[in-house]
Amino acid sequence: MLNIIDLHTYYGDSHVLQGVNIQVEQGTVAAVVGRNGVGKTTLCRSIVGFTPVRAGRVVFNGDDITNLASHTIASRRISLVPQGRRIFASLTVQENLAIASQPSPSAGAWTMEKIFSVFPRLAERGRHRGDELSGGEQQMLAIARALVANPILLLMDEPTEGLAPAVVATVGRLIRRVKDEGTSILLVEQNAAFAVQVSDIAYVMSKGTIVHSSDPRALWRNEEIKTQFLGVPPPRTLRRD
Amino acid sequence: MTYLITQTLNGLFSAALLFLIASGLTLAFGVMRIVNIAHGSFYMLGAYVAYTVTARTQSLLAGAVAAMAGVALVGFAVERFFLRRLAAQPLAQMMMTMGFALVFRDAALMIWGGDPFTLPYPPGLAGSFAAGDVVFPLYRLFVVLVAAAVGVALWAVNEKTLLGAKLRAAVDDPEMAGGTGINVGLLSGLVFAAGAALAAFGGVMGGPILGGYPGMDFDLLPLAFVVVIIGGMGSLKGALAGSIVVGLVDNFGKALVPELSYFTLFAPMVIVLAIKPTGLYGRA
Numbered sequence: 001m002l003n004i005i006d007l008h009t010y011y012g013d014s015h016v017l018q019g020v021n022i023q024v025e026q027g028t029v030a031a032v033v034g035r036n037g038v039g040k041t042t043l044c045r046s047i048v049g050f051t052p053v054r055a056g057r058v059v060f061n062g063d064d065i066t067n068l069a070s071h072t073i074a075s076r077r078i079s080l081v082p083q084g085r086r087i088f089a090s091l092t093v094q095e096n097l098a099i100a101s102q103p104s105p106s107a108g109a110w111t112m113e114k115i116f117s118v119f120p121r122l123a124e125r126g127r128h129r130g131d132e133l134s135g136g137e138q139q140m141l142a143i144a145r146a147l148v149a150n151p152i153l154l155l156m157d158e159p160t161e162g163l164a165p166a167v168v169a170t171v172g173r174l175i176r177r178v179k180d181e182g183t184s185i186l187l188v189e190q191n192a193a194f195a196v197q198v199s200d201i202a203y204v205m206s207k208g209t210i211v212h213s214s215d216p217r218a219l220w221r222n223e224e225i226k227t228q229f230l231g232v233p234p235p236r237t238l239r240r241d
Numbered sequence: 242m243t244y245l246i247t248q249t250l251n252g253l254f255s256a257a258l259l260f261l262i263a264s265g266l267t268l269a270f271g272v273m274r275i276v277n278i279a280h281g282s283f284y285m286l287g288a289y290v291a292y293t294v295t296a297r298t299q300s301l302l303a304g305a306v307a308a309m310a311g312v313a314l315v316g317f318a319v320e321r322f323f324l325r326r327l328a329a330q331p332l333a334q335m336m337m338t339m340g341f342a343l344v345f346r347d348a349a350l351m352i353w354g355g356d357p358f359t360l361p362y363p364p365g366l367a368g369s370f371a372a373g374d375v376v377f378p379l380y381r382l383f384v385v386l387v388a389a390a391v392g393v394a395l396w397a398v399n400e401k402t403l404l405g406a407k408l409r410a411a412v413d414d415p416e417m418a419g420g421t422g423i424n425v426g427l428l429s430g431l432v433f434a435a436g437a438a439l440a441a442f443g444g445v446m447g448g449p450i451l452g453g454y455p456g457m458d459f460d461l462l463p464l465a466f467v468v469v470i471i472g473g474m475g476s477l478k479g480a481l482a483g484s485i486v487v488g489l490v491d492n493f494g495k496a497l498v499p500e501l502s503y504f505t506l507f508a509p510m511v512i513v514l515a516i517k518p519t520g521l522y523g524r525a
Contacts, residue, residue, distance in 0.1 A: 048420050074422035082420065088413040095406040100421040149422060 001026045001184055002047075002153055007056035009039075009046045016042045018208035019056070022186075024153065029175060029185040031199035031216065033192040035231050039208040040188040041083050044157045047186075048080050049073045060153065077102065079151035083158045085142040087130035094126045096141055097148050104150035108181055115144045118174075136167040143174060154178060154185045160194050172198050192230045196220045204229050243374040248496055249489065254381040256488025257388035258451075261443035262461065263468040263480045264395060265436025271412050271475030272432045274331055275324060279338040280440055281462035282345035286312050287441025288453035289353050291360060301363050305445045309438040316437025320430045346458055355455050360448030384446050391439070395477055408432065412475065464491070467510045473523020482521050 002024040009017040016039045024030040032040055045051040047058055049070035058066045065073055074080075079100075088096050097115060104110070116123035119140050125133060133141060139159060146154055156175070160168045168191075175198045179185055189195035196202055196216035204212040204219070206229050212219070219225060226232040266280045287308040295304030319341060327333040362380055369378040399405040411418040411425045419425050444453070451457070468487050472479025486509055494505025513520060 050416055050420065069424075069426075070416070070419035071422050071424045074420055080420050082417060086414055086417040088410040088417070090409050090413055091406055095409075098403055099406050099410050099418075099423060102422060145421065 001061055002186065003057075003059040004043075004047070005057045005059065007043070007046060007058065008054045009042055009051055010054050011042075011051070016208055017046060017056075020205075020208070020210055022203055022210060024184050024186050025200075026184055027179065027182055028200040029179050029187055029198055031187045031189060031195035031202045032205050032210075033189055033195050033202060033230060034205035035229065036190060038205045040190070040205055041157055043205070044080060044082070044155050044186075044188055047073075047155060048078060074149065075102070077150060077152040079146035079149045079154050081142045081146045081154070081156040081159055083161065085135075085138045087133065087138050087141055087145075089129065089131035091130055092127050093122050093130070093133070093141055096130055096145055097122075100145045100149050102149040106150075110147045110150050112148070115148055119144050135162055136164065139163060139167065139171070143171070147178065151183055154183050156185060156187045156189075158189060158191075159187070160189065160191050168194060192220075192226070192232060246375050247377065248492055250375075250377050250381065252489035252492035253385050253485070254450075254488070255492055256484040257385045258443050258447050259464060259468050259488055260388050260481055260484035261391060261446060262440045263465045263472070263484055264392070264477060265439035266465050267469045267472065267475055267477065267480045269433050269436045270469065272408060273320075273324070273429045275320075275338065275433070276331065276335045277338045277433075277436075278335060278462065279319070279341040279345060280436070280465060281458035281460075282342045283312050283316060283437040283440035284444040284447075284461050284465075285349060285453065285458035286315065286345060287444030288360070288448050288457065289349055289444075290441070291445040291448060292358055292453055293353070295360060301361055301445075304360070305442065308441045308445050312441035313434040313438035317430050317434035319437075320433035324433075325426065325429070342458065342462075346455070349458075350455055353453075357452055357454035359450075359452035360445065362449045380449055387446065391442075392477075392481055399477060464506070467506060470520055471510050471513045473520030475524065476520070476522035479520055479522035 002022075004020055004022040007017050007020040008015070020039070020043060022030065022032065032043065034040055042051060046053050049068055049072070053066050056066070057064055060076060060078065063076075065076065088099075091099070097112060101112070121137060122141055122144055125137060130138070130141070143159065159171050163171065172194065175185060175187065187195055187199060196219060199216045202214060202216040202219045203210045204225060211229060212225050214222070262280070262284055265283070266277060269275050269277050290311050291301070291304035291308040294307040295301050298304070323337055323341075324334050327337060363383070366380045366383050369376050399408060407418070407423050407428060410421070411423060411428055415425050464487060468480060468483035470483070471486055472481070472483030487506065490509055491502070491506050495502045498505065
């Protein structure tokens with residue numbers, strides 16, 4: 001449903017994305033993992049139209065959406081949970097959700113009621129301004145803001161950054177739930193241990209290209225990739241799952 | 242005492258006009274970061290268009306509507322076809338608006354000539370009322386009430402509607418606003434047009450008393466900027482506070498020490514900037 005084909009993006013003279021190829025299949029979670037500064041956030045920005053793409057294509061459900069205006073891309077039901085949350089500080093929690101809302105006729109669509117039942121804390125904080133929320137609350141709001149648009153594709157850029165372990169677990173459960181309800185997800189994460197747990201396919205990014213892709217479990221067993229590209233310390237006798 | 246009350250009421254009339262004009266200036270700055278030198282031109286064009294249409298139709302209301310609609314259209318075109326090409330280049334945008342201010346000034350001179358004029362009073366508002374010793378023109382009171390109503394309406398739109406929330410989102414983080422599906426470009430054009438219409442409205446409302454004349458655009462501009470700088474650029478509340486400060490100070494200054502009128506105008510601005518560089522209600 002999302003095909004990223006040989007994508008090249010620059011910041012000025014700096015060649016950040018150097019031919020990225022990624023596919024997200026309908027109803028799955030694709031993870032892009034890699035160290036800080038390899039171009040993960042630039043990839044998200046290029047898909048949603050924040051940063052112009054110099055070459056290559058972004059194809060969404062058969063349509064070329066490369067370099068469309070970001071509000072046009074959003075109206076095609078691609079939502080972003082951005083790095084750093086970027087909650088609108090002077091808007092209340094309710095307003096942050098209201099401006100992003102795109103109603104959908106489908107059963108189980110994300111309405112305000114559904115949002116508040118899934119995120120009871122946001123209901124309690126409904127009239128508070130965005131800049132009065134804690135970091136965890138802001139991350140929940142960022143995810144909720146993306147969900148009220150009823151996305152077909154959800155982009156999540158470092159959703160666990162700076163969160164307490166309990167909140168990270170909540171984000172993990174949310175990702176599984178959203179996927180089970182039929183939304184496809186592209187998850188960009190530096191936290192590879194988290195990403196491999198919630199994804200169906202994992203892409204490893206380094207220096208602006210995809211250097212490896214595989215089943216997430218296979219990736220997690222590949223010590224060479226882990227030490228070389230993910231900065232995960234070499235073998236410990238620690239069992240996962 | 243009578244003198245004090247009369248001057249205060251006059252000051253509030255100036256404040257009301259300034260608020261109408263400065264609110265548009267501050268909104269455009271808040272959303273687009275455009276320092277609009279042509280804002281005084283919108284005020285001038287409002288008065289001139291209203292003058293022509295009122296003369297033809299014998300209706301001040303028709304003149305006011307035509308002035309606001311026409312100037313809104315001009316403002317929308319200026320933003321859509323010129324300023325937007327220079328997005329994120331504040332200095333270039335400011336120079337562009339400076340150019341437009343000069344073009345509009347000369348165009349007005351070409352079209353309407355150099356003769357000053359005044360607009361007629363709205364029916365029934367030409368008189369004055371007396372309360373004890375204080376005699377105050379009805380029309381000035383009317384302008385104060387209208388400006389207050391406009392202020393309440395702007396506040397309500399900004400704080401209580403979805404459109405207002407989208408506007409504030411676009412001010413907070415324009416890129417992310419686009420990412421949540423808001424057409425920030427269109428919103429900017431509409432805000433700029435609405436600001437131009439408010440300036441034109443100010444020209445019409447001031448018309449019966451201040452009239453229209455060549456140079457009225459650049460006479461007004463420093464006042465509007467002082468208001469916006471005192472209040473904080475981008476803040477509606479600031480425009481209100483700034484208008485009242487400038488309206489009163491300018492009025493009393495000109496009445497008491499006319500030879501220092503520019504000093505009394507700019508001194509409050511300097512004091513506010515020294516204490517709070519972002520203005521009373523501005524954000525860093």
